[in-house]
Amino acid sequence: MRESVVVATIHDPADVHGVHSAEGHSRWTCLARRTGLHGRWEAVEWAWLPPGGVSGEHRHSRTEELYFVLDGQGEITLDGRRYPVRPGTTVLTALGRRHGLRNTGRQPLSWLVIEIPADADPPPSTKDAVMHNSAHVSHAVVADLRRSGPVDAATVLTGPLRTVRVTRLHPRGTAELAARDVEHTVYVTDGVGTVETGATTVALAPGVSVTLPLGTGARVRAGADGLEYFHAVLDVPREDHQ
Incomplete structure (x- = not known):
């Protein structure tokens, strides 16, 4: 990826x-x-x-x-x-x-x-x-x-907008995001944590947004007090995969 x-x-x-x-x-x-x-x-x-x-x-x-x-x-x-x-x-x-x-x-x-x-x-x-x-x-x-x-x-x-949700991760919890046939955008609303993609780690806190283009993946990891974020998924039709 x-x-x-x-x-x-x-x-x-x-x-x-x-x-x-x-x-x-x-x-x-x-x-x-x-x-x-x-x-x-x-x-x-x-x-x-x-x-x-x-x-x-x-x-x-x-x-x-x-x-x-x-x-x-x-x-x-x-x-x-x-x-x-x-x-x-x-x-x-x-x-x-x-x-x-x-x-x-x-x-x-x-x-x-x-x-x-x-x-x-x-x-x-x-x-x-x-x-x-x-x-x-x-x-x-x-x-x-x-x-x-x-x-x-x-x-x-x-x-092409599909599912929108609020996700709450428990303390030290993780969530895997894979941009296969879709793209993701998340926005942190509460708590702190990190997002890891390959060898890169980015700190997460309220006011931080992360968008995953097609073909990427990331692991969201909550801190000691948990993490909440808004999450939207957008469909990418096959003809737009170039």
Whole structure:
């Protein structure tokens, strides 16, 4: 297996003013992008809003998105309907769905964004968001990954994003990740540990992201107090294996 992985942190974000045409200040950083990867990622990003801050309502004409809330309390608007969000909340928005995010708490609100190209036209507009265990495809999923467990992104999204979950390793526990026909991205939310790929070992702590390109593998190892991380898997079709 190849040994090259993408490691990034949130510790030097860019300052953004007027995100999605909303007034005010926010912060942003890119953790991974299509360059160096085989899958059809648009980007893996981290975003931040101060108390009262707003990421303005908008819709995408060619991409789908996942939001995973890391810290703070907020409210997401999906096609005009509002839903509360908190740490652990995951939101999947299909192509063409209007969405925006507001920090309604007293502390900063931060979240991950995974943006990927869609494979289909947007579905007919609907006012209903559904939980991840719904049997039919709708325009959005709002779920708490820590309470409800893994979400199958294909229940809503048409692109290559597959399973998203929160993984908790026991003290000194390990997990093996192999990028065979898929690519992985993980983001540490709690605890410390290491990720080992070949002869390289990288320290893990909250705010560190690791993305595994096709053909790589890694062992995640928790420290003395355990380790928690967000984990997303993206399918890589055979024709994209070059």
